[in-house]
Amino acid sequence: MGLTHQSSGKGALREDYLNYNVKGDYVIALAGNPNTGKSTVFNALTGLKQHTGNWPGKTVVQALGNYKHGQKQITLVDLPGTYSLLANSPEEQVARDFICFAEPDATVVVVDATCLERNLNLALQVLEITPKSIICLNLMDEARRKKIKIDVPALANKLGVPVIPTAARNGEGLTLLKDTINLVAAGAIELNPKRLVYDAKLEAAILELAGELDSLLPPQINRRWIALRLIDGDYTVVDGIRKFLEKKLVKEDFAS
């Protein structure tokens, strides 16, 4: 008897993080700075098929929606808009724990093409957690109006993940975005995300700590990223790991 989607742990765990019965093929997260057009992208892709509520245990609003594209049924998760994943507001914790522990099949980072520099901070933080990322370069119509030119292939090359220019309010670029989501979720695109390299002393510490963490964490958790947080003195991540392991153990008890 093979593992079904439900009993493989992955699908089931996500449902704990979402408090929602996920059906279909892929779960895709939508991240981004505030006011970059995440909800506009979300609404354009999902139409009116939405489910809203709060994130489990938090007063942060959660929106989920479904759509179908290329024979795949997709659940889209609109994460709270944040400038960072590291400053520990409830919104940032929700976004970060979902990307790190719930293992979405892909994470789309919606960035503002008129204000790219500010937006790349969050994009790089997401890339540091998960390679399965896509940059949605939104507000391209505004950028054109402001005569801002962006070398999209160069940006994609530097970041090592697909960059899709869009103007979500008038639907521009959304078909290509949906195609790309399916390809990344299916593992059909080679991803080579920009990795931040720290100074030698820090890199040595990361290596040592990641080694110590290796036997403690399930294989899908990004050890380098956890090590970085611990070095940062950010112990909320320990709480995140504890919750993840509790959920996982409960699921495994039921499965056996």
Add this chain to the structure above:
Amino acid sequence: MDATHGNSNLVSLCVGQRGVVTSLAAEGIGRRRMLDLGLVPGTIVESVRRSPAGDPTAYIIRGTVIALRSEESSKIFVNPL
């Protein structure tokens, strides 16, 4: 005067004046927040408005207007332009 950080912080900028960030005298989450706002060395910051009570003050940081309390801005060191 501060030997490690130079002699001006953001608080000392007059409204309309600009400065280049040289260093941050904050640690941990406070430092993280500043970095996430784009306050890294070399960043130009302009003081644009002071609240009637004198605190907080609004600054333009990388194209966005952001209000900072003197508690934070006193830890951001700049070379005035």
